Amino acid sequence: MKENKQQFSNTEIDDGLDELEKSHRLNRFESMLKFSRVISGSLSLKDIIKKAQGHTRKLLESEHVCIYLKDKSADYLSMTDQMGEEHSIAIDENSVVGSSAYLQATLKIDKGVSDIRFAREVLAIKKLRPKSMLVIPMVLNGELLGVIQATNSLNNNFNEQDIQFGEAVATQLTPVIQNAYLYEELHKQFIQVVEALADTITKKDSYTGGHTKRVSHFAMKIGSKLNLSWEEMNDLRLAAVLHDIGKIGIEDAILKKKAPLTDDEFAVMREHPRLGYEILKNVDSLSRVVDGMRFHHERPDGTGYPYGLKGDEIPIIAMIISVADTFDAMISTRPYRKGLPPMVAYEEIRKYSGTQFSSNVVEAFSEWFESTKMYSVNRLDSKKKAS
Amino acid sequence: MKENKQQFSNTEIDDGLDELEKSHRLNRFESMLKFSRVISGSLSLKDIIKKAQGHTRKLLESEHVCIYLKDKSADYLSMTDQMGEEHSIAIDENSVVGSSAYLQATLKIDKGVSDIRFAREVLAIKKLRPKSMLVIPMVLNGELLGVIQATNSLNNNFNEQDIQFGEAVATQLTPVIQNAYLYEELHKQFIQVVEALADTITKKDSYTGGHTKRVSHFAMKIGSKLNLSWEEMNDLRLAAVLHDIGKIGIEDAILKKKAPLTDDEFAVMREHPRLGYEILKNVDSLSRVVDGMRFHHERPDGTGYPYGLKGDEIPIIAMIISVADTFDAMISTRPYRKGLPPMVAYEEIRKYSGTQFSSNVVEAFSEWFESTKMYSVNRLDSKKKAS
Numbered sequence: 015m016k017e018n019k020q021q022f023s024n025t026e027i028d029d030g031l032d033e034l035e036k037s038h039r040l041n042r043f044e045s046m047l048k049f050s051r052v053i054s055g056s057l058s059l060k061d062i063i064k065k066a067q068g069h070t071r072k073l074l075e076s077e078h079v080c081i082y083l084k085d086k087s088a089d090y091l092s093m094t095d096q097m098g099e100e101h102s103i104a105i106d107e108n109s110v111v112g113s114s115a116y117l118q119a120t121l122k123i124d125k126g127v128s129d130i131r132f133a134r135e136v137l138a139i140k141k142l143r144p145k146s147m148l149v150i151p152m153v154l155n156g157e158l159l160g161v162i163q164a165t166n167s168l169n170n171n172f173n174e175q176d177i178q179f180g181e182a183v184a185t186q187l188t189p190v191i192q193n194a195y196l197y198e199e200l201h202k203q204f205i206q207v208v209e210a211l212a213d214t215i216t217k218k219d220s221y222t223g224g225h226t227k228r229v230s231h232f233a234m235k236i237g238s239k240l241n242l243s244w245e246e247m248n249d250l251r252l253a254a255v256l257h258d259i260g261k262i263g264i265e266d267a268i269l270k271k272k273a274p275l276t277d278d279e280f281a282v283m284r285e286h287p288r289l290g291y292e293i294l295k296n297v298d299s300l301s302r303v304v305d306g307m308r309f310h311h312e313r314p315d316g317t318g319y320p321y322g323l324k325g326d327e328i329p330i331i332a333m334i335i336s337v338a339d340t341f342d343a344m345i346s347t348r349p350y351r352k353g354l355p356p357m358v359a360y361e362e363i364r365k366y367s368g369t370q371f372s373s374n375v376v377e378a379f380s381e382w383f384e385s386t387k388m389y390s391v392n393r394l395d396s397k398k399k400a401s
Numbered sequence: 402m403k404e405n406k407q408q409f410s411n412t413e414i415d416d417g418l419d420e421l422e423k424s425h426r427l428n429r430f431e432s433m434l435k436f437s438r439v440i441s442g443s444l445s446l447k448d449i450i451k452k453a454q455g456h457t458r459k460l461l462e463s464e465h466v467c468i469y470l471k472d473k474s475a476d477y478l479s480m481t482d483q484m485g486e487e488h489s490i491a492i493d494e495n496s497v498v499g500s501s502a503y504l505q506a507t508l509k510i511d512k513g514v515s516d517i518r519f520a521r522e523v524l525a526i527k528k529l530r531p532k533s534m535l536v537i538p539m540v541l542n543g544e545l546l547g548v549i550q551a552t553n554s555l556n557n558n559f560n561e562q563d564i565q566f567g568e569a570v571a572t573q574l575t576p577v578i579q580n581a582y583l584y585e586e587l588h589k590q591f592i593q594v595v596e597a598l599a600d601t602i603t604k605k606d607s608y609t610g611g612h613t614k615r616v617s618h619f620a621m622k623i624g625s626k627l628n629l630s631w632e633e634m635n636d637l638r639l640a641a642v643l644h645d646i647g648k649i650g651i652e653d654a655i656l657k658k659k660a661p662l663t664d665d666e667f668a669v670m671r672e673h674p675r676l677g678y679e680i681l682k683n684v685d686s687l688s689r690v691v692d693g694m695r696f697h698h699e700r701p702d703g704t705g706y707p708y709g710l711k712g713d714e715i716p717i718i719a720m721i722i723s724v725a726d727t728f729d730a731m732i733s734t735r736p737y738r739k740g741l742p743p744m745v746a747y748e749e750i751r752k753y754s755g756t757q758f759s760s761n762v763v764e765a766f767s768e769w770f771e772s773t774k775m776y777s778v779n780r781l782d783s784k785k786k787a788s
Binding site (some may be wrong): 033039040043046047054057058065143155182185186189190192196197199200201203207208210211213214256263266267294296297299300303369396 | 426441650680684687
């Protein structure tokens with residue numbers, strides 16, 4: 015973004031504007047300040063984009079506003095429509111949005127001009143029968159982050175002041191998006207590092223590796239069916255990644271044993287949730303995550319270990335990990351036995367709903383499982399019919 | 402912050418203001434928007450506060466602006482003066498700043514009023530001989546984050562518009578400070594989790610625990626003497642925390658052996674930096690950190706392991722960790738030998754400057770060490786005289 019885009023210079027204000035214009039402009043400035051405060055209050059990209067679209071539509075008095083973000087590794091922009099579906103468009107001169115991104119320049123197309131590029135916008139925009147359009151790139155230190163697209167001005171065409179305020183929106187929005195990226199990146203890095211460490215530990219175990227990653231994956235699928243909040247999903251992911259971390263404290267002789275464990279060895283192994291707690295109990299602000307980890311072998315009927323908690327005493331995050339962990343354990347091949355077909359594991363989990371597993375969680379798990387390719391007629395005919 | 406503080410309502414603008422006032426106000430709005438963009442562009446608290454102080458001083462046309470932040474766990478505010486020193490002031494009704502925080506209300510004191518509370522401000526403010534003052538609390542969802550204090554209006558007293566814009570600054574600044582806290586917290590959490598895991602692994606080793614934490618501490622001290630950037634310090638801290646992580650992959654029989662290792666065992670042990678690399682190589686955006694970890698047993702003269710790199714081939718972060726790690730290893734007591742006095746370890750490290758250790762790093766290490774209590778006459782008289 016060029017520095018001078020933010021300039022509404024003194025002379026301009028004192029010279030050209032009559033009193034009515036100034037009042038209109040003051041109102042727009044107030045609206046901009048409010049916008050700036052609202053978007054600064056979040057580090058969630060989804061949240062920021064949603065708020066920015068609504069605000070900009072009103073500010074620019076247009077029928078529709080859409081914000082596209084550049085994919086970091088490839089040359090296209092993407093946007094999520096109201097149905098949650100993602101659409102992408104190439105960064106090239108074939109569409110208005112692509113051109114603005116490609117040239118890193120604001121583009122305005124007036125009503126009555128029939129621009130061939132209208133026909134090459136994403137479907138959601140084509141459906142609006144675009145007549146007038148204003149597209150503004152978001153650029154930080156020469157790097158394109160995305161574009162803002164306003165379609166169909168309610169005042170016939172977009173005017174000079176719309177361009178100024180549209181560019182002001184871009185200028186306010188760009189650093190906020192960048193911060194959200196930085197936060198997401200740090201979070202991702204955190205998860206990846208802990209995942210890599212956790213997987214190295216479980217590799218020593220009789221698993222073939224990748225267990226940690228798969229358990230997180232299944233847990234997130236269950237969590238989203240349960241409509242957990244953004245914060246709860248973050249806690250769940252980290253708790254899933256950390257669920258077996260206490261195994262660091264278990265002797266190699268037991269951890270790496272390539273045969274079923276004796277009763278005594280199993281008693282030692284059963285201490286791993288408690289050992290994990292001992293390792294992480296001093297980490298500030300992680301108590302929900304730690305509980306999700308240390309109670310993942312508890313059972314609603316009280317027969318779990320190592321604490322023997324019952325029913326509501328066990329947090330939902332731990333109950334989700336319990337199902338995800340058991341499911342992966344059953345379908346994974348170990349040195350001393352072959353993994354079960356997913357459908358058999360699924361039936362087994364349903365059988366223990368309410369006793370070994372929380373029935374709410376099993377319901378969410380079933381809902382997800384039945385929407386996957388693992389749940390298919392070809393997999394296991396007889397079992398399928400029984401379900 | 403009450404919602405209506407941001408309200409500059411339409412009626413007010415259309416009714417009471419003449420054209421000149423409107424222009425002045427437009428200019429202030431422009432300035433506010435620029436401010437909002439600039440502070441949104443950072444997640445570094447120090448940076449945000451510095452920029453906000455400079456901007457607010459100009460906007461409110463005052464001699465001095467100071468921003469205080471509330472300590473999270475205690476009932477006081479603190480500020481850092483231009484010399485980098487921290488001052489604190491109680492949240493109670495004994496000072497203007499403390500009162501504003503205590504009451505969560507804006508306070509304005511005019512010239513000519515001799516307020517007893519002036520005498521109880523922090524020293525840096527008392528030195529300004531405060532005459533007029535405007536203090537505005539920063540509140541998010543009912544929770545106090547800090548206060549903004551403007552001292553000595555250049556226009557005799559602060560007026561109503563100063564209050565409005567001062568409160569607008571507080572409203573813009575509050576969510577930005579909150580985001581910076583969230584980022585810091587996530588980073589701290591990341592470090593704490595990895596530290597806890599790393600320490601559990603090295604505890605299996607012949608160390609007595611706490612090695613990871615001490616090595617990070619020493620490394621950060623050396624890094625700050627070398628004037629590393631904010632990003633480099635972050636990389637250094639994480640690399641130090643991770644430096645022995647490859648030991649996860651070493652057999653318990655070798656790792657936990659309570660006697661000096663045989664040559665064969667030592668050869669296995671020497672692979673730990675490479676094993677650490679294998680664990681973490683797939684983590685995006687962590688390559689500098691990983692290099693800092695995997696080259697921490699390399700030596701400038703080429704006699705290090707496992708890669709045998711030389712001189713400039715070894716990144717500075719790895720060389721810092723090498724000194725910090727060796728220093729802690731020498732002063733720590735192990736099952737088979739007592740730890741050395743710090744002064745002896747220090748002399749030893751100096752002796753190998755340029756061969757085993759980077760001479761720049763040793764210089765920074767010496768500068769730090771000599772400023773600590775470990776470097777004292779009482780510690781080791783004869784050695785001290787030789788240095």
